[in-house]
Amino acid sequence: MDRDTKQTIREQFSPRERTRRGVLAAVLGGGMVGAATTPIRSYLDRFAPFSGSVWDTATDDLPSQVTAPYGSATLGYDDDGVPHVSADSEAALYFAAGYAQGADRLFQMDLQRRQMRGQLSAIVGDRALPSDRFHVKMDFAGAAAASWDRLRESESGRLAEAFAAGVNRHLDRTLPQEFDLLEYEPEPWRPMDILLASIQISWGLTGSFRTLRKETVAAEMGADTAETLFPDRLGHDATILGHGDGAAENERINASIGRHRIDPELTAWVSAFESPPGVGSNSWVVSGEYTRSGSPILANDPHLPLMAPPVWYEMHLDGPETHTRGVTFPGIPFVVIGENESGAWGLTNAGADTIDFYEYETRDGRYRYGEEYREFDDERRIIEVADGRDREVTVRKTIHGPILETESDGDELRTQVAVSWVGLTATRTSEAILELARSDGIDDVQDALRRFDLPTQNFVYADRDGNTLYRVTGKVPIRYTDDEPVSGTRVFDGSSREGEWPGFVPYGESDWDEFIPYEEMPHAVDPDYIGTANQRIVDDADYPHYFAEAYSAPFRGIRLWNRLDTRVESDRPVTSEFMRDLQRDTHDERAAMFVPTMIDDGRDAVDGAAEDLLAELEGWEYRMSRNSRAALVFARFLAHYRDVVFRPRLADELDDRRDPEAYYGNDWVLITLPPDSTWFPDGRPTAIAEALERTAAELEENGWDTYGDYNTTAIDHPFDREWLNYPRYPTDGSAASLDNFRAESDVGSSWRQICPMGDSSPSQGAFPGGNDGSPFSEHYADQLQRWADGEYKPIPLVTPDTTTAVEFTEGDG
Structure with a gap:
């Protein structure tokens, strides 16, 4: 460079x-x-x-020169604010990368670190106490410390130290304005904080309290109702592996539920800190057999919360052993999704069940485990509260993991569950990510994935030698009760040693040999083409282990397979242009499945404005496009229809301390309810009519005319101030379309990449915001409108000539 x-x-x-x-x-x-x-x-x-x-x-x-203890490096920014780093040594490379992230995202990194440590109240006051209590009790920081103990002597550990030193070098300069507004200074960045950042994203993808909600419904409304709202399997044939072989049977190993009545306050509290609803991703890879170039093409767009600044940080690293470009999470040194000179890779959430819950019989402050009573492992910790009274919290653990509990006004425990989660033990994912960046072909990639312990992901890969790969990463436990394998779909009796994870050591080093073996994880080597959209991976009948409690609704998966199948069976080759069009596909399978029913059932049940809305759906092609009136009608109808169908009965039959919406069935459940379902006490046409009437009133009240009036970007800074928030732009897509955007929850395609392995043209990407976290930077939100408009930029694996440079020179600083 x-x-x-x-x-x-x-x-x-x-x-x-x-x-x-x-x-x-x-x-x-x-x-x-x-x-x-x-x-x-x-x-x-x-x-x-x-x-x-x-x-x-x-x-x-930034200064023109910075002294560094690891040797010389160069840092420059291109026209999109993306850092390009080159160095003579790997340590110098990652020191400069840490400096860049410290310059561009320091407040975001520190805020996320504080959240995971349970230290938000110290800067924002007692509003953050529920969050701090949860994160302190889960002791994510203790899990990060366990991983660091395992990692510190490895090469990735040494590079993590160099990265942290680079972040800290920027602390010597003027801090971002958010620190001044909150009147505090950040602590130095530590290598352990890198692992804490990794745990945060892993929890956001795999931490779910669905089991507690399903147990509650089963205990209070019956197992059949629980199975209706929270089905283990959805009847479709869009599986990732075995596509087209038929729908899976709804079967489980020892899946009895409804034995535990979970305190509603506990469920409500912990559910606020689980994976955001609907978080998922798309990816697909097509082999050279079907492409114009004769080489594979890979596509990936992870669907994560859309934030200001974005959840991802884009960077390009060029060192003696590492040459890679892509995105990482702020605070993590290594490119997580991207490409190198050999190949490209992408990730989507696999949905594997890596979390379980346990209740105990207690006596005299101890818990029974088998034939003995054991002391809880208790530790008192203080949560500091700005402008308020500090709080003392008991971090309580059992052999299974941390205890989550509700408290009475007198701080006496009322109910509690222990949590086992794969992320609470020492993991090696940082090593795997570094090795992926340095990989030289499919064999290196396969070897690296053996150490990809967390989170469970659908990993897709294509390389310039023509290889393709699909593999589920991560460690999935095999549960046992009385030496028999069981599923993890209910709360276990920990005292009777139900649902044991052999080899699992919370906050220590686990024996991964007791988990599902690497060779038995779902995978396909050199598939002709394959697509993932968080749908079911395999049919139970074809897989020897319990793997997941549930998967995402299959709407995107159905559409993805339909378009891929149609293309490869035609005479038209797959191209980068086709891949871009597929990522921007706005077809909503929910509408294709349900709009005919809406019209048939609603025709004789509505009049006036509601009848006019129903007429808008006649002849509609089910595309969620910003200029479509029908897309607006369907999107808002579906939101009201959920409420009409689910809310009255749930509010009536569940304790009123619970939010009924947390117990709604997903959209597949909603639109496949038979017309004689008990969820339609007055008949399905009446429910459809009421939802249409609510929709008509809402559209008139808000003055919405087309989908783009409602479906706008609403990506806000944590301070939620107008001058800090991103601009609002109308955009396309929905929760169920491949062009994924969810206006109601600010979730969507957080990064888009298309990586052709044989074309002379470079890879392409799209970024929802800006790479610089400073509101005063021209790169704060400069890519957002292009992203909202479905435009791409080149992301070549070379350094642009126009980059301005900051030089790092040898010295102690």
Whole structure:
């Protein structure tokens, strides 16, 4: 990579500084009209020109030279604010990468670290106490420490130390404005914090309390109702492996439920900190047999919460052993999804069940485990609270894992469950991710995936030698009761040693040989083509182990297989253009399945405005496009239909301390309910009519005319202030379309990549926001509109000539 002179650096930085000052001037010049009467008023005082403390952060730019203890490196930014790092040694490479992340995302990294440690209350007050209690009791920090003890002597451990040193070097400079607004300074970044960041994303993908909700419904409304709302299997043939072989039978090994009545307050509390609803992803890979170039093409777009700044950080690393480009999570040194000179890889959530819950018989403050009573492993910890009273919390653990419990006003325990989760033991995923970046072909990739312990993911791969690969990563426990394998679909009696995980050691090193063997994890080597959309992976009859409690609804999977099958069976080759079109496909299979029923059932049940809305659906092609009126009608109808069908009965039969919406069946359950279902006390046509009437009233009240009026980006900064939030743009897609966007939950395609292995053109990507976390940067949200419009940018595995450089030179600093 070319190194610019200091004069060139000054010239390149100058426009960035002017842009930041321009944003600042807009804020001071009236962009916050009406703010004088809001809490932001005290913040604005800090923006006084030349004296307000935030001014310094707005005009702070990177230096031209930085001393580094690991050797020379060069850091530059391209026109999209993506850092390109080159170095003479791997340690110098990751030191510079850490410096870049510290410069661009330090507040985001620190905020996420505080959340996982249970330290938010120390900066925002007692509003964060429920979150802090949960994270302290789960002791995610203890799990990160266990992983660091295992990792510290490895090469990835040494590179983690270099990365952390790079982050900390940036702490010597002016801190981002969020620290000033909250009036605190971050602690130094530690290598263990890298592992904590990894645990955070793993929990966000695999941490689920579905079992507790299903047990509650079974205990209070009956097992049949629980199975209706929370089915283990959905009847479709869109499985990832065995596609087209027929729908799976709804069978389970020892899957009895309804024996445990879970305290509603406990379920409500912990459910607030599980995987966001609907989080998933798309990926597919097509071999050279069906492509124009004769080489494979890979596509991936993970669906994660859309945030400001984004959940991903894009970077390009070029060192003596590592040459890779893609995205990582802020705080993690290694590219997680991307490509290198040999091949490309992508990830989607596999949905494997890696969490279980246990209740105990207790006596005199001890819990029974088999034939003996054991002491709880208790530790008192203090949660610091800004401008309030600090709280003491008991971190309580059993042989299975941490205890989650509700408390009375007198702090006496009322109910409790222990949690076993794969992420609470030492894992090696950081080693695997580093090895993927350095891989030289499919054999290296397969070897690296043996150490990909967490989370369970659908991994797809294609390389320039023509190989393709699909494999589920991660460790999945084999549960036993009385030496017999059982499923993990219910709360276990821990005292009777039900549902044991042999080899599992919470906050220590587990024996992975007792889990599902690597060779027996679902996989396919050199598939002609394969697609994943979080749907069921295998049929139970074809797989020897219990694997998952449930999967996502198969709407995206059905559409993906339909389009892939149609294309490869035609005379038209697969191209990068086809892959882009597939990622932007707005067809909603929910509508295709249910709109005919809406029209048939609703025709004689509605009149007036509701009848007019029903007419909008006649002849519609089920595409969730921003300029479509029918898409708007269907999207809002479905939201109201869920409420009409599920809310009355759940609110009536469940304890009123619970939010009924948390117990709704998913959209597959909703639209496949038979017309004589007990969920339609007045008949399905009546339910459809009521939902249409609510929709008509809502559209009139809000003045929405087309789908884009409702379906807009609403990606906000944690402070949720207008001048910090991203702009609103209308966009396409829905929760059930491959072009994935969910306006109601701010979840969607958090990164799009298309990687052709044989084309002369580079890979392409799309990013929902900006790579720089500073609101005063021109790269704060500069890619958002292109993303909302379905546009892509080239992401070549080379360093652009126009990059401005920061040089790292040998020295202690």
